[in-house]
Amino acid sequence: MRTGHRKKHPCAKMRPYADPTRDTMIHVLKHVESITQHRDRTLLELGVASALFELVKAREVNLYKAVMHGDDHYLSRVTHVGQDGVRYVQSEFDEGGEAVPLHTRPEMVACVEQSQIVLFNAIERGEYVHCFPISVDRRVLGVLEVTCTAPLTEEDLGTAEGFLGLYRNYLSLLDYSERDTLTGMLNRKTFDENLGKILAGLATVAPTDADSTAAPLRRRQQDDGNHWLAVVDVDHFKRVNDQFGHLYGDEVLLLLARIMRDSFRHQDKLFRFGGEEFVVILRAMADDEVTVALERFREAVENYRFPQVGQVTVSVGYTCIDAQDTIPDIVGRADDALYMAKESGRNQLAHYEKLVSEGKIATREQPDSDIELF
Ligand SMILES: Nc1nc2c(ncn2[C@@H]2O[C@H](COP(=O)(O)OP(=O)(O)OP(=O)(O)O)[C@@H](O)[C@H]2O)c(=O)[nH]1
Numbered sequence: 001m002r003t004g005h006r007k008k009h010p011c012a013k014m015r016p017y018a019d020p021t022r023d024t025m026i027h028v029l030k031h032v033e034s035i036t037q038h039r040d041r042t043l044l045e046l047g048v049a050s051a052l053f054e055l056v057k058a059r060e061v062n063l064y065k066a067v068m069h070g071d072d073h074y075l076s077r078v079t080h081v082g083q084d085g086v087r088y089v090q091s092e093f094d095e096g097g098e099a100v101p102l103h104t105r106p107e108m109v110a111c112v113e114q115s116q117i118v119l120f121n122a123i124e125r126g127e128y129v130h131c132f133p134i135s136v137d138r139r140v141l142g143v144l145e146v147t148c149t150a151p152l153t154e155e156d157l158g159t160a161e162g163f164l165g166l167y168r169n170y171l172s173l174l175d176y177s178e179r180d181t182l183t184g185m186l187n188r189k190t191f192d193e194n195l196g197k198i199l200a201g202l203a204t205v206a207p208t209d210a211d212s213t214a215a216p217l218r219r220r221q222q223d224d225g226n227h228w229l230a231v232v233d234v235d236h237f238k239r240v241n242d243q244f245g246h247l248y249g250d251e252v253l254l255l256l257a258r259i260m261r262d263s264f265r266h267q268d269k270l271f272r273f274g275g276e277e278f279v280v281i282l283r284a285m286a287d288d289e290v291t292v293a294l295e296r297f298r299e300a301v302e303n304y305r306f307p308q309v310g311q312v313t314v315s316v317g318y319t320c321i322d323a324q325d326t327i328p329d330i331v332g333r334a335d336d337a338l339y340m341a342k343e344s345g346r347n348q349l350a351h352y353e354k355l356v357s358e359g360k361i362a363t364r365e366q367p368d369s370d371i372e373l374f
Pocket residue numbers: 233234235236237238239241245246247248249250253274275276342346
């Protein structure tokens with residue numbers, strides 16, 4: 001039987017002086033271990049930014065996401081680690097992370113458009129800003145910005161590029177496991193994780209009797225509006241498959257995914273839920289804002305001519321997400337509304353809460369207690 005007693009390794013006594021190279025290596029490996037333990041994108045990003053901040057002794061490290069809207073690039077800061085001790089991760093749904101046009105950050109243009117590393121001397125602040133492109137499959141997804149009081153040494157540049165390589169590889173692995181292979185949209189597994197995070201966020205800011213600390217965050221959440229969930233289903237898709245074959249059916253799904261990407265904002269989350277069903281999670285101040293966005297998408301599909309197939313339409317059911325909801329509650333309500341949209345002739349939207357207030361649909365039964373029976 002083994003006991004808890006461990007013999008000292010004979011070499012332990014033979015280390016009369018510290019070996020700085022070995023210590024640095026151990027330090028770097030600890031960061032690598034900590035970064036790769038995450039299956040979560042935001043924690044991964046924070047891990048990379050924190051590691052670089054410490055290892056190259058930066059003043060601050062920022063991570064920007066680059067997004068295309070129309071023909072223009074926009075940048076949105078998602079992670080920040082600074083000397084002030086502030087460590088910050090922007091929620092993907094947070095409107096506070098409003099994207100700025102790329103041209104307002106001229107030092108980043110070559111980085112995003114030509115995938116070049118850029119060193120920028122901000123003399124007035126006594127800072128050197130290093131911008132590294134974050135690219136996966138030759139697409140620049142963002143910029144890692146490392147700000148220091150002096151240009152990075154060759155060694156530090158090597159460290160930064162090494163961590164960037166690690167981040168890129170890990171990101172493409174995560175991306176692969178998060179996406180549907182046909183349309184490239186986020187998959188069902190990612191849907192559950194994302195909606196779970198939204199609900200957890202809402203629960204932390206939901207009002208309680210003695211909640212003074214949560215008040216500013218709650219106010220901000222309320223200022224940013226509600227989250228909404230819409231289920232989109234292709235009308236008579238079986239007919240498309242039967243009449244034109246599965247390959248054309250697949251092409252319809254692929255093109256539909258493209259129309260969805262063009263119709264919604266970059267903060268909105270788009271998922272392929274399975275088969276010919278898609279889900280959008282969006283944030284909006286008011287009901288009519290959601291209706292306008294969904295209606296714009298519905299019309300775009302109706303007006304598109306799919307190769308060989310011609311016109312395809314979609315029906316959409318949507319509902320407002322509440323802090324007390326569970327995932328099945330939300331999807332169930334959107335599905336009930338979708339059913340009504342199909343029953344009422346397809347190619348239209350149906351808003352669950354509106355249907356309830358008009359007495360056209362019965363409210364879903366809420367469980368009496370928190371206890372779930374299996
Ligand atoms: N080509 C293709 N077809 C799929 C895929 N996933 C599901 N389908 C097909 O989608 C069709 C869905 O049919 P139904 O659920 O009957 O619905 P529908 O014909 O769209 O009719 P409504 O929803 O009532 O308007 C089935 O024929 C499935 O085989 C896919 O990945 N590719």
